[in-house]
Amino acid sequence: MWSQLLDNGRSAFSYHWPHSLLLPAAVGLGGALMYWRLHGQKIKSIELGEGWxxxxxxxxxxxxxxxxxxxxxxxxxxxxxxxxxxxxGTRFFPPLEDSKFHYGFNSKQLKTVISYWRNEFDWNKQVKILNKYPHFKTTIEGLEVHFIHVKPLHLTPGQKVHPLLMVHGWPGSFYEFYRILPLLTEPGNYGLDPNIVFEVICPSIPGYGFSEAPSKKGFSAFAAARIFYKLMLRFGFNEFYLQGGDWGSRITGLLSQMKPESVKGLHLNFMILPNGGLGRLISLLIGPYAPWLVGLTREDVKRLYPYMEKNVFRILQETGYLHIQATKPDTIGSALNDSPAGLAAYILEKFSTWTDNSFRDLEDGGLDRKFSLDDLLTNVMIYWITGSIASSMRFYKEYFTRGYNSTPDTKIGVYVPTGIAAFPCEMAHAPRVWAKQKFRNIVSFSYMPRGGHFAAFEEPELLGRDIQNFVSKVEKM
Incomplete structure (x- = not known):
């Protein structure tokens, strides 16, 4: 999921001119989207397309x-x-002495997880928790698409409700949003602004969990974005907000480019950015010494440098899975689909070091710092009982088959109002000045005080407040 970070590393050693050297003056005056709307001009968009x-x-x-x-x-x-x-029947292998999580999921800790899963984990209980929100399926482009649809239960007369589509990533699922859903639909009960209330739809990406896997090659984030747009139309939502991280950020970003007239705002806790070219290289070189000259803040400098250690080397440590899944996902998928222990190790390792890189120095991977084993294993069970691990990993193959910089979305920016929550323990940091190269109408950019890759799962209150803050600003525009 980290291709833009690899691009950043490459751009530090090569020169590529950016796609556009000048932005419309309207960007600085309030956002290109509002400018074009006010002047009756059509924003550039990418084709919606069609598929089966x-x-x-x-x-x-x-x-x-x-x-x-x-x-x-x-x-x-x-x-x-x-x-x-x-x-x-799990076959364990002896752990290395003092290896912690530096070699992947510690095999000693895996015994603890498997023992809990076998003897204490109550799937029946977790299914009841999963079913506490309404689940649905509908057929779109030949696929049975699963989603949950959560409406606010208590509204004051005349209170406005904002439709919100939230999209998960890999190796997550719709269950990532269970902690944040009550905060968004009943915010007054949890100390959030009671006046900003959402009606939330959380779909499973086709090939993930309870959404049917595509039968044909080529199912990419473009197809997922189109399918989710059609899903929103089935509820009569001609205008709505979007939120996503990981693959969810890619899918919602594309939807914003396909149908900008329908997207009131896009909120992200992860960004996929194009190659920054010469400007990115200059920013990296000057940043540690004169950050203000290249638009970096003190917090940007703190999160970015030393760049090779905090970004490039960390990406190399964490992206072995990506190369496998982007080339031959069905091979590793065969093993993971057959072994629940292997599946748990493969998935839960990501919930360790993607939550906080320092967790690799802990014997238990720090898994209980932000999550419970019940929550973690519920997410694993969604992959296990549906047999969807291989089909979920094919999403990477489709992404890298086309190549990011050759896809039509890279020729234009994202002009809908955009909010970005930058969590400090995310795989790598992307400053606002870099994000503006793609997202031309950034309404809010927040340096979050804590949290990593699985933001809604880790820090639901922080993310919920930031979504509310962003929507409040958009509604006032």
């Missing part, structure tokens, strides 16, 4: 079933029996 991802040919005899059907997650006794049998 179900098995076989697209049927021409009748239209697609557009009904929205209630869905309930069920705990199957057969699934649990099969899981326990496989866990009982």
């Amino acid at each position: 991802w179900g098995p076989g040919e697209k049927p021409h005899t009748h239209g697609e079933d557009t009904s929205v059907r209630p869905f309930t997650i069920e705990a199957s006794a057969d699934d649990i029996e099969d899981l326990h049998r496989r866990l009982d």
